[in-house]
Amino acid sequence: MKRFIGFVKKEFHHIFRDPRTMLILFGMPIAQILIFGYVVSNEINDVKIGVYDKSKDNITKEITNKITASGFFILSDNLNSDKEIEDAFKKGIIREVIVFEQNFAKKLEREGSASIQIIADASDANTANIVANYTESIINNYMREELWAEGLPYQINPEVRMLYNDELKGVYMFVPGTMALILMLVSAMMTSISIAREKEMGTMEVLLVSPLKPLPIVIGKVIPYMVLSFINAIVIIALSYFVFKMPIQGNFIFLLAETLLFIFMALSLGILISTASNSQMVAMFISMFALMLPTMLLSGFIFPIENMPKLLQWISAVMPAKYFITIVKNIMIKGSGIEIIWKETVIIVGMTLFFLMMSVKKFKVRLE
């Protein structure tokens, strides 16, 4: 055990003393999530909206004012009929229409609740979602700060409707996708490179001659990256939650457990790659071409799998990232538990075992 701890300690030294490794480990994930986040989401600013106020009372006017005063929205159209909503969207100027129901203020007073319909143009799914979320939170704010604060326990129910694309495909894709990509990169690529480095520098020769067995060598290599990848995953989740307001509907611990499983899978894949490469360059290229590109292109991260040719769909079925993305989306957005995503989980467990078995079989206790 002491031998093993010594080995792990050495690995941490390697990582913390190499600025490039540190940059890849910590700089890149943050940069990537921010880049992907902003490229995909665009900060919303001066979004043109329409209001169809069927009630025209004090409260609806107050809410409308609140929304336009927020700085995110510009009121460009006052609509007077359902038909005009459709026409306004088709012109393509406004992105959202807010509909207050009839007798809004009276209903609030009498029944304690009233509804606002938020209709967003979801042909740009991501913007639509953000716009709707912003509107919703402004309304909720108003409800809490203006009404409840004055002792009026009224309930305003915003009802979000997405027009043109109500399944919201592509939305929030970037967080699970980036997470899969980064964990894959950090875990698989860094591990394979660090094992290949020992071979390249000739230190593997000495390690092999030492009484340290192959399994502790491999596990000792993997543990530091496991810890760091896990920290990375938490950073990504935190960034997406605080910066991009991505909800975490499901169980947080469950999400972390699934993430850990995926990291473990990526690490075993990294070990497998390292058994097949004798230099850092080879390890890096295999990781790049065998992992990065397919993960980006075939996992459904950037291009929807349903639109791919059959052949590529089959290939994507062996992409571990595909299953991880499904898992993360389900937990974060839909709040699903294990009963919904057990299939994906089992597939990743299976892949992990497969990679581990292959690497143990292929790991050489000799130089040839």
Add this chain to the structure above:
Amino acid sequence: MGNTLENMVEVKGLKKSYEQIEAVKGVSFSVSKGELFGLIGPDGAGKTSIFRILTTLMFPTEGIVRMMDLNVIKDYKTIRNHLGYMPQRFSLYQDLSVEENLEFFARIFGTTIDENYDLIKDIYAQIEPFKTRKARKLSGGMKQKLALSCALIHSPEILILDEPTTGVDAVSRKEFWEMLIRLKEKGITILVSTPYMDEANLCDRVALIQNGKIMSIDTPEKIIGNFGRKLWAVKSDNVYQLIQDLRSVNTIDSVFPFGEYLHITVKSDDDNLTDLITILRGNGHSGIEIQEIEANIEDCFMELMQ
């Protein structure tokens, strides 16, 4: 653990082939306990291949190899526990400090620096003032001392050093060999390979190896004694021309340059070379010096190579 065995290393009919090339072509030798055994030969002679087989890092293609009476194929795990190995490139972690490197190797062999400090004291004491320095910033000689300390830290019974002095300055080389001799006195069996012929004299026995074959195994004295003919050192002001001219003289057997002198052997040991001086003067050489000398290992090597 095999301490009483006379032969710590036993190699019989060892062959090693890589795809097309046969690197080791049937080599046999044995090394007894506490011996300092040298494998002397030029680059590509097969020294590293032999050592990698001895250290259980490679399979022999053919032949029997036993270390401490254990089979290198079957019992590699036991053998590895009692082996100190210093590969051709100093296998240190460049980004770890001197002390961290040593501590790491001590740890993975399940020991501590303190436990075996006696063994490495002579060597490590010289680099200890720099113990916080990163290995990559050490000079070649210091790296070599650190690598040796790391290979020794678990107090191995057999120490295998693959060209430990290649690329190291003359002073450090000398110091290094002094250390090896002290280690030998502590009862450690040492196998060392080197392309430097002058180091052969410091070994108990040497094997001269060339093209995967051992040409001669014996003590350095006996190898020199077996030279058995007169050797002359010749010099003139134009050495290059001298080589050409000497090679065209038919009473001369061999001509090899050694530094500023040429070492020559002649076909008949009765020849006192007076004719030769006349011939060389006739060829326009000036500053001619000729003297009889004792053969060294390198002369023997050259002789055997022919």
